[in-house]
Amino acid sequence: MTAAAACAVLAVLELDAVLVAQTLASRPLVVGALLGALTGHAQAGMLFGAVFELLSLCDLPVGGCLTWSAPVAAGTATVIASGGAPASLCFAAGAAAGILHSRAEAFERTRRASSGDALALRAEADGRTLGRAMGASIALHAAMTFAVAGAVVAVAGAVDRRWWTSAPDLIQGGAALMSSSAPWLGLSGVTAWGLRRS
Amino acid sequence: MSELVMTPGMKARIAGRLLLLQARWDTARMQGSGFAYALDPWLAACWAAEPEALAAARRRHLEYFNTHPIAAWIVAGAVCRQEAAAAALSGPARDAAIARIRSLKTGLAASLAGLYDSFFWGALRPASALAGILAAQAAYHAGSTRAPAWAAATALLVYNAPAFAARAYGLRRGLAEGERAVLELTRLPVQAWILALRRATVAGAMASFAVGAGLLGGGDRLTAALTFAAGLILTWRGVSPLAQLGFAGLGGMAAAAVGLWP
Numbered sequence: 001m002t003a004a005a006a007c008a009v010l011a012v013l014e015l016d017a018v019l020v021a022q023t024l025a026s027r028p029l030v031v032g033a034l035l036g037a038l039t040g041h042a043q044a045g046m047l048f049g050a051v052f053e054l055l056s057l058c059d060l061p062v063g064g065c066l067t068w069s070a071p072v073a074a075g076t077a078t079v080i081a082s083g084g085a086p087a088s089l090c091f092a093a094g095a096a097a098g099i100l101h102s103r104a105e106a107f108e109r110t111r112r113a114s115s116g117d118a119l120a121l122r123a124e125a126d127g128r129t130l131g132r133a134m135g136a137s138i139a140l141h142a143a144m145t146f147a148v149a150g151a152v153v154a155v156a157g158a159v160d161r162r163w164w165t166s167a168p169d170l171i172q173g174g175a176a177l178m179s180s181s182a183p184w185l186g187l188s189g190v191t192a193w194g195l196r197r198s
Numbered sequence: 199m200s201e202l203v204m205t206p207g208m209k210a211r212i213a214g215r216l217l218l219l220q221a222r223w224d225t226a227r228m229q230g231s232g233f234a235y236a237l238d239p240w241l242a243a244c245w246a247a248e249p250e251a252l253a254a255a256r257r258r259h260l261e262y263f264n265t266h267p268i269a270a271w272i273v274a275g276a277v278c279r280q281e282a283a284a285a286a287l288s289g290p291a292r293d294a295a296i297a298r299i300r301s302l303k304t305g306l307a308a309s310l311a312g313l314y315d316s317f318f319w320g321a322l323r324p325a326s327a328l329a330g331i332l333a334a335q336a337a338y339h340a341g342s343t344r345a346p347a348w349a350a351a352t353a354l355l356v357y358n359a360p361a362f363a364a365r366a367y368g369l370r371r372g373l374a375e376g377e378r379a380v381l382e383l384t385r386l387p388v389q390a391w392i393l394a395l396r397r398a399t400v401a402g403a404m405a406s407f408a409v410g411a412g413l414l415g416g417g418d419r420l421t422a423a424l425t426f427a428a429g430l431i432l433t434w435r436g437v438s439p440l441a442q443l444g445f446a447g448l449g450g451m452a453a454a455a456v457g458l459w460p
Contacts, residue, residue, distance in 0.1 A: 021217040022267050024323065024357050029330050033346035046334060046346040053327050055439040060319045062266075062311075064225060068440060095443065112224035119222075119231065120260040124253040127238040134221040134235055173454025178447040181425045185442050187407045188429025190324060194400035196434065197320070198393055 001038045003079050003153050010035060010075035011146040017071055018061070018105075019138055028052035028074035035075050039082035047087075048077040048094060054186025058193040064109070066102045073098030076149045076156075083153075085160040088172070091179035093156035101148045108144060112137065201286040202244055204278065204373060211239050212274060213369060219270050228264035233274070240278050244285040255281065258300055265307035266314030271365045272379055273306045275372020306380060317388055318361060321395035326356035328402030335409045 001009075013034070016026035024030070029049040036045015056070030077094025081087065122129045164172075219232035237259055245252035265273060280302055284295035330353030337345040371379035411422045425446075432442050453459035 018223060019218070019221045022220070023361070024326070024354065027327065027353060029327060029353050030350040033350040036346055042343075042346050046349060049346070050331050050334070050349070053331070055443070057324045057327055058433075058439065060315065062315050062319060064228075067438070092447075095440075099440075109223060109225050112222055113226035116224055116227050116231065120227075120257070123231075123234065123260060124256045127235075127242060127256065130222075130231060130235040130238060133231065134218055137222040138218075169454045169460075170451045173459045174447040174451035176460045177450025177453065178443050181446040182443060183410065184407070184422050184425035185429040185439060185446065187403050187410075188426045189433045189439050189442070190328070191400055191403040191407075191426075192430045192433035194324065194396045194403065198396035198400065 001040075003083065003157075004150065006035055006039055006075075006079045006082065007146050007149040007153060009038060010072065010079070010149050011142040013075070014069070014071050014145045015138060015142055017069070019141055026071045028056065028070045031071045032074040032078050035078040035082075039079065041078065041082045044081040044087070044090070045074075045078040048081065048090065049074045051091070051182045051186055052077070052094065052098070054190055055182060057186070057190050066106050066109075068095070068098040069101040069105070070098055072101040072145060072149060076152050079149065079153050080156045080160075083157055083160070085156060086164065088175035088179040089156060089160055089164055091182065092175045093152055093159075097149055097152035100152065101145060104144050104148055105141075108141065202282045204240065204282075208240060208243065209369065209373070212236055212278070213271075213365070215239075216271055216274060216365070216369070219267050227260065227262050229267075229270065230259070230261050230263040233263045233270065234259040236270075236274055237278065237281070241281060244281050251285070254296075258296070259303075263303065263307060265311040266318060268318055268361055268364050268368065269307070269310035269314040272310065272368030272372040272383075273303060275369045275374075276306060276376045276379065277303050277372075279373050279376045302377060306377065310380065310383075313383070313388060317392055317395075318364075321392040321399075322357055322360060324399045325395040325402070326353045328399050328406065329353060329356045331406050332402055332409075335406060339409070 010031065013026050013031050016023055032045040032047070032049020032052070033042070034045070036042040036049070039045070052070045052074040056068070059065065059067045059070075073094040075094075076097035077090040080090040080093050119129065119133050123133075215236035215238075219229050219236060221235075222231040223229060224231070234256055238256065241252060241255045241259070245255050259277075277299060280295065280299045284292055284299060287295050330349040333352035334345040334349035337348040342348065368379075371382065375382075407422075407426055411419050411426075414422060429442060432445075433439075437445075450459055
């Protein structure tokens with residue numbers, strides 16, 4: 001599967017996080033496992049999925065909470081890994097994609113709010129207007145996810161090919177410790193959070 | 199006028215649309231547009247003979263609405279029941295019934311949100327994730343090449359079996375009994391379930407750490423234990439996971455600068 005097709009699958013899966021159904025098919029564990037299997041890097045997908053799942057588990061998606069998108073982070077990291085990039089670069093780029101996606105989603109939500117009154121007026125007269133608005137909103141959101149993931153995959157691929165191997169030790173060391181400590185930080189975070197609340 | 203009765207086809211239509219409750223989530227109305235979209239076929243049936251009343255019904259459901267996506271199903275059931283009752287009335291009795299719909303909707307949404315958030319987001323979601331991760335670790339130790347598939351399937355099943363049952367139960371009971379269905383919910387020992395799930399999550403996280411760290415060599419195992427301990431302290435002090443990752447990155451850079459890492 002090509003990176004573009006994998007990003008398209010990620011864009012569809014991510015819809016489940018907020019817009020469609022909330023079956024948690026968008027959770028990082030599932031996204032990582034599926035994209036890993038599709039791109040032929042099942043172990044990498046599993047690892048990134050589990051790590052981003054643990055790191056995001058204590059962020060409750062209540063109200064308008066938008067810390068970062070862990071599904072996009074896990075999916076993007078897995079797609080980058082399928083291109084042969086080192087794990088530390090995949091992890092850092094995945095985390096960046098997750099943060100970038102949440103900023104784009106915040107903008108999208110505000111934009112929807114600004115057109116809400118006009119939509120409500122039209123919907124009072126014709127119920128089908130709402131259906132069309134829902135469809136447009138879903139399509140736009142999927143396109144936004146695809147664009148964010150695709151852009152980060154492209155940039156990370158270029159960084160890997162042209163710069164990463166010659167990057168200063170400072171950068172490589174920081175990225176390496178960040179990615180290698182992530183599973184343990186994730187597990188300890190869930191443990192501390194659970195102990196405090198039980 | 200006699201009260202309209204909801205057919206199985208109509209229930210399925212509303213259920214399908216409730217899955218799109220947050221498809222146009224925005225910062226002003228939150229789930230308002232999605233809730234109005236979900237109810238629209240029923241509103242059109244109830245108020246078919248009165249176009250102005252139908253427009254007013256759509257208007258009142260396009261307003262701000264926010265609750266847990268699964269709690270919305272029981273609220274939708276209760277509201278549909280009340281809309282049918284209001285449409286069958288006339289004069290001041292109808293006005294009173296319509297005024298009651300608005301207070302019923304906001305009251306139920308607010309009171310159920312905390313309960314459903316605590317159970318589904320705050321207890322079942324973490325527990326199902328840990329179940330998935332432990333299933334993958336068990337499959338890996340058993341030599342299975344399908345550990346990722348086990349992780350995904352376990353996590354999805356543990357979360358969705360109760361979640362879809364609660365959705366179906368909520369819509370059905372809300373339609374049949376209105377707000378009395380919510381009283382039934384308050385009699386369930388939900389707090390005890392939440393506590394049990396959170397304890398299971400903590401036990402699962404510790405077991406997962408033990409299994410994961412057990413695969414490492416001496417030095418790496420010590421590093422994992424120290425990182426785990428540091429994460430416990432930082433989380434306890436309210437430092438977010440992203441900030442902890444930032445500290446780890448800075449620590450790695452500092453260690454690389456003095457030649458200690460990688």
